[in-house]
Amino acid sequence: MPKHILICTDLDRTLLPNGKQPESPKARSIFSRLVSRPEVTLAYVSGRHLELVKNAISEYDLPLPDWIIGDVGTTIYQLRNGKWLHWYEWEQDIATDWQGNIANDLRALFTDLPALRLQEEAKQNCYKLSYYVPLQTDIAALQKTMSQRLEAQHLAASLIYSVDEATSMGLLDVLPAHATKLHAIEFLMQHQSFDYVNTVFAGDSGNDLPVLASAIQSVLVANADGNVIEQAKTQTRKQKTMTAFYLAQGGFLGMNGNYSAGILEGIAHYHPETRLWMEENHEQ
Missing domain, CATH: 3.90.1070.10 (Hypothetical Protein Ta0175; Chain: A, domain 2)
Incomplete structure (x- = not known):
């Protein structure tokens, strides 16, 4: 198990239980306790802009992340001393694409x-x-x-x-071209000294496919649309990244694999040692 792990997750219908399928009752609380550990750095990766991400954190009582990659990867913010700081270096990096x-x-x-x-x-x-x-x-x-x-x-x-x-x-x-969720996550990994071994991404939708099919360890939650599941399987086979892709099945810790339950299942798949953290938290 790496000393530190970067957990990156989409929000809507991935961490947020705002899809049609049911949420496992204890999954979000286990997720919150897991990411509170000092070994974990947490990033929310969303199509939402900053204010809508903050609204989601409040509405669903989510843990505060260390980073927000927002607007489908076009903005990055860091939480520092209680304030969200715009990471302008990222925008300078992507600006060259549009001359x-x-x-x-x-x-x-x-x-x-x-x-x-x-x-x-x-x-x-x-x-x-x-x-x-x-x-x-x-x-x-x-x-x-x-x-x-x-x-x-x-x-x-x-x-x-x-x-x-x-x-x-x-x-x-x-x-x-470089402003996708994938490139934003890789930019964050590069500047925060994370690599493909100690980073995990979770998503559910079409705009997550570039990450799901990449070399980044990724999990597709069980409530994902069937079309997205098939596209993810096809793209990972094409790019030969099948070992870095996991489709949540349910059954892990008695949960259904939807939303945060799927995220936890995927993290434990790549980093089995984290299961002990989850089981300890599960008993609390």
Whole structure:
């Protein structure tokens, strides 16, 4: 067991039990006690912006993380002396992909595409251009058109698609190519002296796929959509990262594998010694 472990987790429908499936009653409290250990550094990795992450922490009584990777990987904040400090070095790192442009400058490229509806201004930032997309949209064709327009302007970008189950709406984010959750986590690992052996990521949705299919030890919670499960399996086989991917099954400590129960199951899969911590906490 490494002396220290970095636990990175998505929020909505991963740590937060706000999906359709039931939550194991004691899972979140075990998770909270686990991440309170001095060996653990905790990062929330979310599509939410900072205020919405703070709202989730309050609403669900979540443990305060050491780091927040927000806005689908375009912002990073560190908790220091009770305050959230913006990590500007990260934004400087990703800014080069857009050659001095920001998200507002890119909107004009897509105004004629009827499938796209801009998300609220609070969900936009300098390096995140976000749209709502109807579920019946041909996403592959739309992404191809958008990618061609970005490439014509010599802009390196990622188009990240996911589905909001609560609203039955597609979400499409235009990000600098290096601003994915994956690159943000790797940036954090590099600057905080973590590696692939002592980092674990948990997710559930399409915008988690780049991390789930990477060399980072990852867990897909059991409540994930079937389509995401199949995509994750396909991508890990293609990238030969199957040993760094775990699909929660349920049954661990008598829990169902959904949400935080799945996170705990995945952590114990990669780091079996942590099970003792969980069982000790389970008995308290």
